[in-house]
Structures are given as C-alpha cells and as structure tokens.
Amino acid sequence: MDGQPLARALTHEGEIALRRRGAVIELIVNGVFAMDSAEVTSELALADAAGPRPGVVAVGGLGLGYTVARLLANGARAVHVVELARPLIDWALAGVTEQLERVAHEPRVRLHHGDIAEWLPRRDEVFDAILLDVDNGPGFLIHDRNARVYAADWLAAATQRLAPGGVLAIWSQGPAPELAATLAALGPVTEELVPVEREGRHFDYALYLLSTPPTAG
Template sequence: MGEAASVVERAVTARGELVLREHAGHFEIISNGVFLMDTRAGASERLLVRAALDLLRPGGRVLIGGLGVGFSLAEAVASALPAEIVVVEIERTIIDWHRRSLAAYSAHALDDPRVRVVNEDIVTWLRRTGEVFDAICLDTDNGPDWTVFAQNAALYDTDGIALLRDRLAEGGTLAIWSASAAPRYADRLAAVIGPVTAHPVAVSRGEPDMVYLARRGGPGRPGRAG
C-alpha cells in the first residue's frame, strides 16, 4: 500500500472546509473533501504566466487571479519585467499557508515588494476596481466549464469577458488556465477581446491542460500554438 496522506493544516471558511495535506513529499489542497490542486507538476500554470510575460512591456502591471499552490506567482516574480504583481485570492487561509508550508512553492513571493495580495472574491474585486493591467492571468478555477465556486461562472460568460477586457490596457493580454479544451469559450474571447491562441500542455493522464491567450485589440479568430 502507498503512503497515506497526512493533514498539515485544516480550516473552516465561509465557503466550507479547506485542508492542506502532505502526501509522498508533496502538498495537496482539498476543498470540502474535493481535491483541488497539488505541488506535483505546475507546467501549465507556469506557462499561463510565462506566455503572458512574453508579451509584456518592461514595467508592466500583472494581475493574477487565484494563488493556489503558488506556481503562477512564482513564475511572475522570477521575471524582472513586471513593476507590480497583484494577486487576488478569496481564501485568507491559502494566503496564510503561503507564509508557512507553501512559501517555497510561491518562491517566497509574498515578501517581494512588487507583490500586493488582495484577499477578496475576484469577480467582486474586478467590478469594483478601476485598476488596469498589461497582463491578467486567471487560475481561479479548473476552466470555463468547471468552476470551483458557482459565482465564478460570471467570469466566463460574455459579460465577464467584457469586464476582464475593460481591466486590460490596450494591447494587454488575458491568459486563462483550463483543465481541458473549451473551444466555444475561445470563440467568445476572440469576439469580445481580440486574437486568441490556444496552448496545450500534455499531462500524465487524460487530455492536455490548456492555456488560452487573448490580446486586446481588433477582432480575431482562435488559433493554436504548440
């Protein structure tokens, strides 16, 4: 039999129970008994940010939706390009874990002076803020077709895409992580924001993860990149 998982920390939040557990040398985040993510891979989460940074001007502002186990934030702080990195995370518990058990996985980024962490629901915050970003990287869910919280569905419909577009500077990039291909969502991105490319990332089992990039500008049609 394999090694059993051990609970490192447990918390009850407004959205239910969050558990951080360790299994075979890796950490896992469990929400209400459902596995969310772990520290075993992270290639597609890093690509989410790296692809957006490839289009970022020096001194640009980056927004990351969702802290998770920290792969996206670690990729952002590894670059000298961003002048400011704003992370919006709804769970204070997860933010606190990144000051302890998960600090190494986010490259101790919470101590980086360029990083500002906002503890708020991403949809609520986007509607309230007037801030504009050169890159927005969303890793709040398992994709447009599988949201962690029901209210997050508002991020992926036409109005939600328009809200994200309005928080992008002209020529800015929206990067979306998805656990599977979502071609209809890509069509909506192209119609509302601009040209779209799809970047598949192979995983050990099942269909590839997918990163969608939409560049704010003229109308475009979905494309595919390796």
C-alpha cells in the same frame, strides 16, 4: 484523507486544505483535488502567457504560488494576487509551505482577499496582463459562483482593464470551446494545449489567450 495534513479550514465557500504526500504538496478545495507541486507545467505556462516583460499583472487565484513565482522570475514589476480563501493567504504569510512563503513576502506581490469577479471591476488602474486560475474551468466548477468569470459581460469588462497590448489568459482543466467562442467575440483568441502526465495518465490542460491591440483604438 490520505497524506499528512498541513492545514485545513472551513470558509463560507467550503473547506480548503493543504496536505503533504511524500515530497509533494497538494491543495484540496471542497474535497476536490485542485493542484499539487508535482506537476506545475500549466501554472508556469499561464505565467509565461503574460510575456517576457510582464509589467503589472493581476492574478485570480493564489494556488500553491507557482504562477506568481514564475511571474516574479520573469521580471514582473508588480503582481496583484486575488484569492477567495482567506486561510490560504494566512497560510502563505505564516510559511506553511516554502513556496507560498516566498511569494507572500516578496515586495512586488500584493495579496488581496476577495473574489476576482468583484475585485477587478472596482479597480481604476490598468494591467499589462490578467491571469485567471480561479477554478477548474467552465466545464468543471468547484464553486458555482465562479461561472461569472467565464460570462461574456464579465470578460468584456475585464478586457477594459487591460493596457494596450495587454493579455487576458484563462486556465482550464481541458478544452473549453464555449469559452473560446465567448472570447472570440471580443477579439482574436489563441488556444494553447498543455500536455501533462499525472500518475500515468495523460491530460491536456488548456490556456485561452486574448490580446488587446498594441495601441489604443
């Protein structure tokens, strides 16, 4: 593996690793590039989808911490981060990268080791926003089990955990028409394309936003 290894661990879901390439931190999952610190436009856009006053937010996927940091900067009252890979939480608490350390030790952040697909339905409280960045999107899964969070029944249940006027936002590595159609059956959906440049190549990442009515009923 190219670059300087910072941390590496085997989990029940496969291998997860952090590495440094120059000034850039990369997150690798099962040998697949997941994200890096060089281009975080879409991670910030995902946080901004929660609105200018985020309130209480649930985030599926810690990543390198950029979405969480943006939510905090935007004034979120509390951020619950659900991360499947326990080592990534441990590395954040240990300060393997400065960004992960900052968010891990922020009093408004709660780190939960678990699968968002199972964690969210068990919660009794409601959230002002639920942000999902658990995989590369329904068309390019790193973990097959993550297909559950794009299924109609799970998404319908997730909307029940939203406060009135709440937002469900899902990150995808590209346009996902089937996901858009599934969400459209639950309410009005907005697709936001986020253009990025990576190593001279152009990509359009996608965000899918579903909002609940401002008042119950």
